[in-house]
Amino acid sequence: MIGLRVHSIGTTNVKTEQRSTKASGEKQGSREKILEVATELFLEHGYAGTPLSAIAAQLDFTKAALYYHFKSKVDILSGILSPLLDAVDGLLEQAPERFPDAQQRWEFLYNYSQVLLSHSHAVAVLGISSSNIWLPQEIKERIDYHRRRTIELAMLPEMSDEEQVKAILLMDVLHREIVFTEDRMVVPGMTPERRREIVYGFIREALDGAAATR
Amino acid sequence: MIGLRVHSIGTTNVKTEQRSTKASGEKQGSREKILEVATELFLEHGYAGTPLSAIAAQLDFTKAALYYHFKSKVDILSGILSPLLDAVDGLLEQAPERFPDAQQRWEFLYNYSQVLLSHSHAVAVLGISSSNIWLPQEIKERIDYHRRRTIELAMLPEMSDEEQVKAILLMDVLHREIVFTEDRMVVPGMTPERRREIVYGFIREALDGAAATR
DNA sequence: GTCTATAGCTCGATAGAC
DNA sequence: GTCTATCGAGCTATAGAC
Numbered sequence: 247m248i249g250l251r252v253h254s255i256g257t258t259n260v261k262t263e264q265r266s267t268k269a270s271g272e273k274q275g276s277r278e279k280i281l282e283v284a285t286e287l288f289l290e291h292g293y294a295g296t297p298l299s300a301i302a303a304q305l306d307f308t309k310a311a312l313y314y315h316f317k318s319k320v321d322i323l324s325g326i327l328s329p330l331l332d333a334v335d336g337l338l339e340q341a342p343e344r345f346p347d348a349q350q351r352w353e354f355l356y357n358y359s360q361v362l363l364s365h366s367h368a369v370a371v372l373g374i375s376s377s378n379i380w381l382p383q384e385i386k387e388r389i390d391y392h393r394r395r396t397i398e399l400a401m402l403p404e405m406s407d408e409e410q411v412k413a414i415l416l417m418d419v420l421h422r423e424i425v426f427t428e429d430r431m432v433v434p435g436m437t438p439e440r441r442r443e444i445v446y447g448f449i450r451e452a453l454d455g456a457a458a459t460r
Numbered sequence: 461m462i463g464l465r466v467h468s469i470g471t472t473n474v475k476t477e478q479r480s481t482k483a484s485g486e487k488q489g490s491r492e493k494i495l496e497v498a499t500e501l502f503l504e505h506g507y508a509g510t511p512l513s514a515i516a517a518q519l520d521f522t523k524a525a526l527y528y529h530f531k532s533k534v535d536i537l538s539g540i541l542s543p544l545l546d547a548v549d550g551l552l553e554q555a556p557e558r559f560p561d562a563q564q565r566w567e568f569l570y571n572y573s574q575v576l577l578s579h580s581h582a583v584a585v586l587g588i589s590s591s592n593i594w595l596p597q598e599i600k601e602r603i604d605y606h607r608r609r610t611i612e613l614a615m616l617p618e619m620s621d622e623e624q625v626k627a628i629l630l631m632d633v634l635h636r637e638i639v640f641t642e643d644r645m646v647v648p649g650m651t652p653e654r655r656r657e658i659v660y661g662f663i664r665e666a667l668d669g670a671a672a673t674r
Numbered sequence: 675g676t677c678t679a680t681a682g683c684t685c686g687a688t689a690g691a692c
Numbered sequence: 693g694t695c696t697a698t699c700g701a702g703c704t705a706t707a708g709a710c
Contacts, residue, residue, distance in 0.1 A: 276693075292593045294508035297685060309686080311694050319686065379506045397646055410647045411658045415633055422632050432611055433624045444625045452666075490675080511703065525676050527705065 277315045277325075279305060284322050285367050293323060293371075293380050320382060323371075327385060330368035333361045334392050341399055352450050354399055355420065359446075362424045369424055400453075416449045491529045491539075493519055498536050499581050507537060507585075507594050534596055537585075541599060544582035547575045548606050555613055566664050568613055569634060573660075576638045583638055614667075630663045 283304050287296040298309045298319055305311075316322045337358060345351045362369050372378075378386055401413035423445045433441075497518050501510045512533055516523045530536045551572060559565045576583050586603070595603070615627035637659045647655075 292508065294506065295593050298687090299685080308695060310688085310696080313687070314693060379509055394646065407647050407650055407654070408658050408661075411650065411655055412662055414646060415636075415659065415662060418636050419629055419633060422629075422636075432608065432628060433621050436621055436625070440621070441625055444622050445629065447622075448626055448629060512705090513703080522677060523704080524678080524706085528675065531705095533704070 276307075276311075280307075280312060280315055280322065281325050285326050285371060288323070288326070288371050289367075320380060323380065324382065324385060326371055327368050327381075330362075330365035330372075331385065331388050331392075333365060334358075335388070337361055338392065338395055344402060345399060346402065348454055351400055352453055355396075355417075355449070355453075356446070358396055359420055359424060362421075366424060369421075373425065412452060416452055419445065419449060490521075490525075494521075494526060494529055494536065495539050499540050499585060502537070502540070502585050503581075534594060537594065538596065538599060540585055541582050541595075544576075544579035544586070545599065545602050545606070547579060548572075549602070551575055552606065552609050552613075558616060559613060560616065562668055565614055566667055569610075569631075569663070569667075570660070572610055573634055573638060576635075580638060587639065626666060630666055633659065633663060 280301065284296070284301050287300055287304070290296075291300075298312055301322075302309045302312055312322070316325065341354060345354055372389070378389065381389075397414055397417055400417055401410050405413070423442065494515065498510070498515050501514055501518070504510075505514075512523045512526055515521075515536075516526055519525075526536070530539065555568060559568055611628055611631050614631055615624050619627070637656065
C-alpha cells in the first residue's frame with residue numbers, strides 16, 4: 247500500500263510523558279496511541295475499511311474506550327490530520343500575496359515540502375486530494391484552500407498559460423514524491439535521499455525554465 | 461476524467477428503457493446499466509461508501525437483482541475495471557522488450573495514454589494506484605505489472621539514475637493528467653484540450669531532454 | 675430474469691458498572 | 693479511564709416465489 251509503515255510514524259510513544267506538571271492529565275498516552283494505531287491501520291486498509299474494533303483490538307482496548315478520547319470515528323481522522331493542516335495554515339499566513347521572484351517561489355515550495363514531510367503520515371492518510379470522501383466539510387474546505395493557495399504561490403498571474411500549467415504539474419510531482427516512498431524505488435540502488443534530491447532538482451530546473459522564458 | 465459526473469456517464473437515469481423486446485430479454489441491458497450506475501456512484505462516494513442498495517435504488521432494481529448479474533460486490537468492481545486492464549494487456553503484448561529510441565518511447569507513452577483515455581471512467585474509479593484496497597489479489601497483480609512494465613518501457617536500463625527517476629516522474633504526470641480534469645482548470649480560460657497539449661509537450665520535452673544527455 | 679423476504683453479520687455509538 | 697453489554701442501523705448474500 248502506501249510506503250509509510252508503522253515504524254516511520256513512531257517517535258510519538260517515545261515521548262515519555264512529562265506528567266510532572268499536570269497531575270490530572272489523562273496520561274497523555276492513550277490519545278496519542280490511538281492516533282498512532284489508527285494512522286497505521288488507515289494507511290493499510292483505508293478509513294472506511296478500518297473498523298473501530300480493529301483499532302481497539304490492536305491496543306488491547308475495547309471500542310468503548312476509544313469513545314472516551316474521541317467523540318466519533320471521523321473525529322479520530324480529524325485528530326490525525328489537524329497538526330498537518332495547522333502547520334500548512336501557519337506557512338500560508340507568513341507568505342505574501344505573491345512571490346515575484348522565481349528563487350523565492352522555489353524556496354516557498356521547498357518550505358512547503360518540508361512541512362508536508364514533517365507530517366508525512368498525515369499526508370499519506372490524506373492521500374493528497376484523492377478520496378476525500380469521508381472528510382468533514384470543514385476539513386475539506388481547508389484542504390481545498392491550501393491547494394489553491396500553494397499553486398497560486400508557485401506561479402505568477404502574468405505567466406503564460408503554458409507556464410502556469412507546468413507550475414501546477416510540478417506541484418503534483420512534489421505531492422507525489424512525498425506521499426509515496428517505498429514502492430517507488432524502481433530504480434536499482436536508489437535511496438530515498440538520492441531520489442528526493444533528483445526530484446527537487448527536476449522541479450527547480452523546470453520552475454526556473456518557466457521563469458526564464460519570460 | 462474524474463470529472464466524470466453523473467451527466468457525462470449517464471443517459472442512465474433518463475431510463476430510456478426500450479421494453480419492447482422483453483420476450484427475448486434485454487440481455488445486454490441490465491448488466492451494462494448496473495456497471496454504469498455503479499461507476500457513477502463509486503466515483504462519487506467511493507467503493508466502500510457505496511452500498512449495493514444505492515446501486516439498486518437508482519436502477520429501480522432490488523439488491524437481489526444485482527446478484528443475478530454479479531456474484532458479489534467486488535465482482536461489479538472487476539466488471540468496471542476489466543475492459544481497461546484487458547486493453548492495457550493488449551498494448552503491452554505488442555511492445556518489444558525495450559524501445560531503444562526516444563521517439564518510440566514517446567509514441568508508446570502516447571498510445572498508452574490514449575488507451576487510458578478511452579477507458580477514463582475505469583481509470584478514475586481506480587484512482588490510479590491509490591486505494592487499491594478492496595481489489596481482488598488477481599487484479600492488484602495485473603495493475604502492478606502494468607505499472608512496472610510501462611515505467612520500464614519509458615526508460616532504458618543504461619540511463620543514469622537521474623534520468624530513470626525523471627522517467628518515473630513523467631509517468632506519474634501522465635497518469636495525473638488523465639485521472640483529473642475538471643478540478644484542475646485553475647488557469648483561467650484553459651480548456652482541457654489546450655491543457656492536454658501542454659502536458660504532452662512538457663512530457664515529451666523532458667523525455668527528449670533525458671535522452672539527449674546520454 | 676427479477677422480485678420478496680430475510681438470514682447472518684458487522685458496524686458505530688451509548689449506557690452504566692467499576 | 694476502561695470495562696461489559698447491548699442497541700439499531702446498514703451491510704452482503706442467499707432462498708425461493710413468480
